Amino acid sequence: xxxxxxxxxxxxxxxxxxQLFFEELLDDTAASTQELHKIDDDAEQNHLYPxxxxxxxxxxxxxxxxxxxxxTKTKGFISRKYLPGINSQLSIRNDLVxxxxxxxxxxxxxFLYFLxxxxxxxQKVSAKSSQMKLQETNRLLLFRKLSATxxxxxxxETFWIDMDWDQLQENSYEDVAPSLQIFFxxxxxxxxxxxxxxxxEILNYRTRNWNHYLQYFEWLGLWECETDIEAIEQHYRKxxxxxxxxxxxxxxxxxxxxxxxxxxxxxxxxxxxxxxxEVNPTPGAPLEELIFILPQDIERALLQQRQExxxxxxxxxxxxxxxxxxxxxxxxxxxxxxxxxxxxxxxTYMKGIWRKLVLTGKHTMQDLxxxxxxxxxxxxxxLYSFFMDGKKWxxxxxxxxxxxxxxxxxxxICIGESGLIQGQSFKYLYDYGDEWTFDIVVEQIIEKDSxxxxxxxxxxxxxxxxxxxxxxx
Numbered sequence: 216x217x218x219x220x221x222x223x224x225x226x227x228x229x230x231x232x233x234q235l236f237f238e239e240l241l242d243d244t245a246a247s248t249q250e251l252h253k254i255d256d257d258a259e260q261n262h263l264y265p266x267x268x269x270x271x272x273x274x275x276x277x278x279x280x281x282x283x284x285x286x287t288k289t290k291g292f293i294s295r296k297y298l299p300g301i302n303s304q305l306s307i308r309n310d311l312v313x314x315x316x317x318x319x320x321x322x323x324x325x326f327l328y329f330l331x332x333x334x335x336x337x338q339k340v341s342a343k344s345s346q347m348k349l350q351e352t353n354r355l356l357l358f359r360k361l362s363a364t365x366x367x368x369x370x371x372e373t374f375w376i377d378m379d380w381d382q383l384q385e386n387s388y389e390d391v392a393p394s395l396q397i398f399f400x401x402x403x404x405x406x407x408x409x410x411x412x413x414x415x416e417i418l419n420y421r422t423r424n425w426n427h428y429l430q431y432f433e434w435l436g437l438w439e440c441e442t443d444i445e446a447i448e449q450h451y452r453k454x455x456x457x458x459x460x461x462x463x464x465x466x467x468x469x470x471x472x473x474x475x476x477x478x479x480x481x482x483x484x485x486x487x488x489x490x491x492x493e494v495n496p497t498p499g500a501p502l503e504e505l506i507f508i509l510p511q512d513i514e515r516a517l518l519q520q521r522q523e524x525x526x527x528x529x530x531x532x533x534x535x536x537x538x539x540x541x542x543x544x545x546x547x548x549x550x551x552x553x554x555x556x557x558x559x560x561x562x563t564y565m566k567g568i569w570r571k572l573v574l575t576g577k578h579t580m581q582d583l584x585x586x587x588x589x590x591x592x593x594x595x596x597x598l599y600s601f602f603m604d605g606k607k608w609x610x611x612x613x614x615x616x617x618x619x620x621x622x623x624x625x626x627x628i629c630i631g632e633s634g635l636i637q638g639q640s641f642k643y644l645y646d647y648g649d650e651w652t653f654d655i656v657v658e659q660i661i662e663k664d665s666x667x668x669x670x671x672x673x674x675x676x677x678x679x680x681x682x683x684x685x686x687x688x
Contacts, residue, residue, distance in 0.1 A: 265367075265434070265435070265436035265466075266363055266367070267306050268367065268370065268434050268435065268436070269363055269366045269367050269370070270306075271305045271306055271307070271323075271327065272327055272330065272331075272366070272370060273359075273366075274304050274305065275301065275304075275305070275324070275327045275331070276331060276336060276337075276351075276355060276358075278297075278300065278301055278304060279331065279337060279349050279351070280351050280355070282297060282300075283348060283349075284297050284348060284349045285297075285342060285346050285347070285348045286339060286346065286347040286348060286349065287317070287318075288346060288347075290318075291339060291347060291638075291640070292317065292318035292319070292325075292328065293318050293324070293328060293349075295314070295315065295316060295317055295318070298312075298316065298317075298318060298321055298324060299312075299314065301321075301324055302321055302324065305323060305324070305327075307323040307434070308323070309321050309322070309323075322427045322430060322456070323430075323434070325383070325427075326383070326427070326430075326431060326434065329378060329379075329382065329383060330370055330373055330374065330378075331349075333373050333374075333377040333378050333379075334354070334358075334369065334370070334373040334377065334546075335352060335354045335546075335549055336351065336352060336354050336355040336358055337349045337350060337351055337352060337355070338350055338352055338636070339636070339637075339638045339639075340637070340638065341637070341638060347638050354546060354549075357546055358546060361544065361545070361546070362541060362543070364537055364541040364542060365541070365542060365543070365544060365545055368530055368533060368537075368542065368545065369545060369546055370435075371435060372529045372530070372545070374431070374435065375474065375478065375480065375483060375484065375529070376483050376484060376485055376498045376529060377485055377486075378484070378486070379486040379604070379611075380392060380428075380484070380486070380487070381486070381490075381604070381609070381611070382604065383426075383427070383428070383431070384424075384425075384426055384428070390507075391425055391428050392480055392481065392484070392487060392506075392507065393507035393508065393509075394422070394425075395428075395480065396475065396479070396480065396481075396507070396509055396513070397509075397510065398422065399471050399472075399474065399475040400475065400509075400510055400513060402463050402467070402468065402471045402472075403471060403472040403475050403476070412460060412461070412462050412463070422458075426455050426456065427455075427456050429456060429458050429461065430456055432467075433461075436464060436466050436467065437463065437464060437466065437467035437470060437471060438461040438462055438463045438464055438467050439461065439462050439464065440456075440458040440460075440461050441458055441459055441460040441461070441462075442456075442457070442458060442459070443457040443458050443459035445459070446459065466536075469535075469536045470533075470536060473532045473533065473535075473536070475513065476513070476516060476517070477532040478499075478529060478532065479517055481502065481505060481506040481507060482498075482499055482500070482501075482502060482517070483498045483499055483529065484498075485498060486611070487506060488502075488506075489611070489623075490610045490611055491506050491610075492622055492623055494623060494628060494632060494633075495632065495634075497526060498526075498529065498548075499526040499527060499529070500526050505517075505518075530542055530545060553576065553629060553631040553632040554576050554631045554632075554635075554660065554662060555575065555576040555577060555631050555662065555663075555664070555665060556575065556576050556631070556660055556661050556662035556663050556665055557573060557574075557575060557659075557660070557661045557663065557665050557668060558573070558574050558575065558576060558630055558631075558635070558657065558659070558660055559571060559572070559573050559657075559658045559659040559660075559673065560572045560573075560574070560583065560655050560656070560657060560658065561655070561656045561658045562587055562590065562643065562653050562654075562655050563653060563654045563655075563656075564591065564651075564653055564677075564679070564680060567676065567677045568676065568677030568678070568679070568680070569675075569676050569677065570587070570590040570591065570672060570674070570675050570676075571658065571672070571673040571674040571675075572586050572587065572590060572670070572671075572672055572673065573668070573670065573671055573672075573673050574586065574630055574670045575630070575631070575665035575666075575668050575670075576629060576630050576631025576632075576665065577629055577630075577631060577665070577666070578629065578630055578670060579625060579626055579627070579628060579629055579630065580601055580613050580625035580626075580628045580629075580630060580633060581616065581625040581626040582630075582670055583601075583625075583630065583670075584599055584601075584615075584625055584643070584645075585670075586670045586671075586672070587643060587645075587653065588645070589672070590672045590675065590679075591653075591679045591680070591682075592679050592682070593645065593651070593682045594682065597645060597646035597647070597648075598614075598615045598617060598618060598646070598647050599614075599615050599625075599643065599644060599645040599646070600612045600613065600614045600615065600618075600643075600644050601613040601614075601625065601641055601642070601643050601644075601655075602641060602642040602643075602644065603633075603641045604641070605640055605641050605642050605654075606642070607642060607644060607650075607652065610622065613625050613628055613633070635657050635660070636657065636660070637657055637658075637659060637660045638656070638657060639656070639657045640654060640655065640656045640657075641655050642654060642655065643655055651680075651682075
């Protein structure tokens, strides 16, 4: 008989799964032959990580591949008509959603969605209806050739290095990254082999606005959460999760010290480094200065490591946790390169008022700024920012050359090296007093020699607003 995951139901409607581990799954011949790939004979002794996440991830990617999933026009998330079908196939489900619920109401699907995108297994492409859809890439085929262990490590690496944690956090004001390092420090100091528990007092102090991050680490197998139903009922906020106790697993006791010391987040997370001014950072490379404060002993050890070691593979220290034979290969990291070519941007002020602008990859974001002003007949006499995550005043920004707050400056960033992809949307804000706000979509990228092309306005619709209408000029 096929073994099922043990679940615990909470008042928030989510099934919180006690993750299946290899030693449990190997009791089931059908599971080991049909659902698992390349499991070694000694897996029962050597593998303690949760295979359930790997299985769910494969079900998720198969569904996306077979159903040509369309995305919402506003946030670019999975259209709600697909969500119940995906939800029913996974081991962790939200059973209290309605047919009107959006992707954020399904925390597990939300997590898997960002993993497939940040891992480069799927990409957003334009559909015939002008709506975006998800399309698999060649990396998905390469991923499926990995062993179960290698697949798990790919998911861990993608989460740790490529994931934009602010996107997952749903606009919370609490910064997870620095508090996580202090949180991990509690665990790293525990006795080896000890099953470590953190109580509500510590959880409330360190994780009060983590939203679903406690669950993300549970799904990765580092700990198990006990849902705080009282906190959920008393301090209910949409799409938030509270735990009154977590128990760090034996696997977590091995992995957490590695993530804290050998693969510290501020050195390895690309979006975090980009937020602090780097254009194309190398994961693990030295920092000019630390991004956030750490306990002194941790900081000294990290700085010493940075001086003594060259950049290594993310997987290297995990060979002490997994047998070397089980980590034979992974997916090579895609090195972001400058993409020359012709870029078409649709810059919208409001419905019915937009401009299509054409520049090349060699032009700067400052050139895009100037062309927007020309297209809307504005004077160039104020500060501005491009908010690359689409959220006004976020730190994911490229700013005016006159600003000196550590963020990337527009005159130093070429469009081709900014990491833009076709279909991506972001915001442009001009004049911090009046806050003229424009939505920008990368409508097309044609990779070709564009050295002779000058920026130009391709198409216009609607009358431009009067920049000085409030002044009666």
